[in-house]
Amino acid sequence: MAAIDLAQFQATFFAESREGLDAMEAGLLALESGAANAETINTVFRAAHSMKGGAATFGFTAITDTTHLAETLLDQLRAGRRAADAAFVDALLATVDALRAMLDAAERGLDAPAGIVRATCSRLDGLLGAASAPAASAAAAPPTGGWRIHFRPRPGLYASGNDPSRLLRELDALGRARVTCDLADLPPLSALDPVEARLAWRIDLEGDIPRDAVDGVFAWVDTECDLDIAPLPAIATPAAAPPADAPETRAAGSGAIEPGEHAETSMRVAVPKIDALINLVGELVINQASLKQRASLLDAAAAESLGACLDEIERNTRDLQEAVMAVRMVPVEALFSRFPRLVRDLAARLSKKVQLQTSGEGTELDKGVIERIVDPLVHLVRNALDHGLEPPEDRLRAGKPAAGTISLSASHQGGSIVIEVTDDGRGIDRARLVAKAAERGIAVDPGASDAEIWQLVFHPGLSTAGAITDISGRGVGMDVVRRNILALGGEVAIASEPGAGTRVTVRLPLTLAILDGMSVAVDGETYVLPLGYVVESLQVRPADVNLVAARHRVLRVRGEYLPLLAMRELFGSPGAAGAQRQPVAVVVESDGRKLALEIDELVGQQQVVVKSIESNYRRVDGVSGATILGDGRVALIVDVGGLARRYARVA
Incomplete structure (x- = not known):
């Protein structure tokens, strides 16, 4: 062998x-x-x-x-x-x-x-x-004359690599074990599956044996069996097989399964295999779009007949896509679970008292997003503990509890997930931040709002820490946090109130693989706007367009003036100087900033498979990715968040 x-x-x-x-x-x-x-x-x-x-x-x-x-x-x-x-x-x-x-x-x-x-x-x-003080433990029990054990493996015990005979030998090594086999669950030979565990045992284990020693024997299989352990009566008699109608005794908390129920099972699948499956579903989405587009070229009768089938395929494809994507979705608890230890250790180093509160742990997010958001969140939590929370004596003088609070929360909002890191510390000192920016030669508008001033925190090399430590103070980190979040197609915003604390809000896409988009046409080229950013679309009338500073165009929309960007100029389209029909404006919004994108026409709404440009070419400003259309052409996915941050101030 x-x-x-x-x-x-x-x-x-x-x-x-x-x-x-x-x-x-x-x-x-x-x-x-x-x-x-x-x-x-x-x-x-x-x-x-x-x-x-x-x-x-x-x-x-x-x-x-x-x-x-x-x-x-x-x-x-x-x-x-x-x-x-x-x-x-x-x-x-x-x-x-x-x-x-x-x-x-x-x-x-x-x-x-x-x-x-x-x-x-x-x-x-x-x-x-070393000597240690005794502690009460509900799990302990004083030694007795022995233990009576009923051990009933579940059918899948052998598949986990465990062998009941090994457990019986370990029990026998602790004391004298008298074992009786229980055949009550043994099926007829014709129905017997040799890979399933169907035998049970009753064991009388005699001797002055601590209960924890018995528990230790079954610790390896306690989730794969029903187990009952009780003190052996003073006069022990050999255990007998129970009658067929005798009720079973099941240990509390052992996850007992009632007749007719089945244990929930799971299996480990390598992430590359899941990614390959998602890629195949993405190709199916592309092919389905291609079929639908080609069907539109047929005569009306044929198109109507084929269209009904394609609509059903589209529904099935979407259901399949959602089911496959769900495989990659994991609870945010997997992300939040690493922070209690981080906060504990860092609080001890900083001599601060901290309570960590978490909520929304059941909110699900794509595994790939979770893996890439870990480092930014770690930095935000460290910042809240180091910069945000005051030492206990300062908090007491300010009328606050000595222990500060850091909160981590997650929730679904629309097609995104929002993660917030909040502290009840000192807040951001606006005057100090502006002064630090001036020292660095960063121009700051005296009339800027607090929200705009807080964005200085993300400027490379800018720090308000009084001293450089191994934790913070060099101005390195928050700019990287923002860059990493933006690379995920996300956004980050800060809100702060002096003396009350700071809240950092991170908004992320649920998945990086497939998104709902609005296709738009510019000079014969098709672009995709992520649907989550789109507010409305409208015809552009010349009377509603004005100039700011003699060069920036703004569009008046119901009394509000929005920056108006011509996508043909933004992406260097060859038809930029040519004649055009009356354009259309798509109003988009990102993190409270609105702007209008000038296009030729709306093509329609569709699901698109996101392909990375950066990993296959290089990073392109204004573009977050690409997709393949139904006719085989490549369409760029517009980075609406980046455009909003870059151009929304001109109005």
């Missing part, structure tokens, strides 16, 4: 281990805040236990040794022999960081960083050797 190549399973181990470390980190932070319970402790323990088992399977010795020490500490906590004090939480949070580094090294085929491994194990060994 050929040897099994374990390398093919390593990717799953790395992914699951990182998820386990995230769960450990969240649980430890809950322990520190006093919001944890016995289930939280068990969750942290199981994460360490699972990671240890997987690492041992693949021969990652450093990870195995480190998680074994962490697991021993957590086991003491579960048994009530140790308190979750500051030293305990700090050491295990540092262990989480160290294990992440070890995983990264193992994934790249490198040895674990020896210094980190040595320092981490030494710290854990020190805690294990």
Whole structure:
């Protein structure tokens, strides 16, 4: 028999281990805040236990040794022999960081960083050797004369690589185990599936055995079985198979499944495979548009017959596209979950007291967007903690609570997602910001609104920090934040009130792959305006067009004057000097700024597949991407947000 190549399973181990470390980190932070319970402790323990088992399977010795020490500490906590004090939480949070580094090294085929491994194990060994105060634990139970265990695997247990016989051997190693097989769920031979677990066991485990030792045996499979553990009666009798009509006892919180129900299942799929599927759906959208366009060239009778079929295909294509896109959508919780640790550690370094509040964690966003928005949000949260929140003594003098509050929220608004980072700190000092801008030689209009002044924060090299630290003060960061958000087709805005705090609002597209657009024609070329920016369209009358500063055109729309940009001039169309019929203006709005785009005609509304120009050519001002039309031509997608920021002030 050929040897099994374990390398093919390593990717799953790395992914699951990182998820386990995230769960450990969240649980430890809950322990520190006093919001944890016995289930939280068990969750942290199981994460360490699972990671240890997987690492041992693949021969990652450093990870195995480190998680074994962490697991021993957590086991003491579960048994009530140790308190979750500051030293305990700090050491295990540092262990989480160290294990992440070890995983990264193992994934790249490198040895674990020896210094980190040595320092981490030494710290854990020190805690294990030190005396610790006892702590009450709901998960612990005093040793008894033994335990009566009913262990019923769920059908999919074998598929996870677990073997009940191994668990029975581990129990037997703890004490004397008397095992009776329960055949109640065994189907007839004709219906038996050899890959499903259908046997159950009743075990009388005799001996002075701590409950946490028994729990540890089943920690690897506790989500894949129904388990009942109770103290063994003083006079134990051999367990007998229950009658067929006997009710089953299921452990609370074990995710028990009632008859007729099925456990929700999931599977891991590599992101490139999902991206390939999305690309195929994008091609289907393009082909569907092409068919519809060609059908319009047929005679009326044929076009009507074919049109009904094409309309159905269009509906099915949209449904398919939405279903496929949903695969890439993940809750914002995956993004927000990394901030409690960040805020905790940074607050300790700055000697500040902070409460982090989050809301809208269930809001879904494209995985690709989440991956690229992490760094900008991290910088915004660090800025709020460093620049925004005052030290405790300053807050008390101002009549505020000593602990500041930073809020992270997410919500859907139209076809976008809005993420807000808010603090209740000192706010932005307008006079100080203007003075700093003057020092840098940045011209500032004395009559500028607060909203315009706050935009100076994004100017490269501009910082209002009183001193340069390793956290901030060099004026590097906010300009990068803005550039990264704009690269995603998003927008960022600041609102601030002195003494009350600051709110930074980030608006992002739900996905980067497909958007609803309005197609417009200019000199025979087709452009696409993202529909989310379009307010209205109207005929341009010469009487409504005026000049500002003898060179900037503005369009009067119901008493409001909007900058009027000719798209033929904007994109250097060859027909710019030629005659044209009465043009049409499309009014667009981005982040409260309106402008009018002058075009030849409206073509229609359609879904378009976004293709990157920057990755295939280079960045082009005024263009956020491109798409392929139904007739095979390429159409540019207009960067409405960029145009609004660049031209909206001329009015």
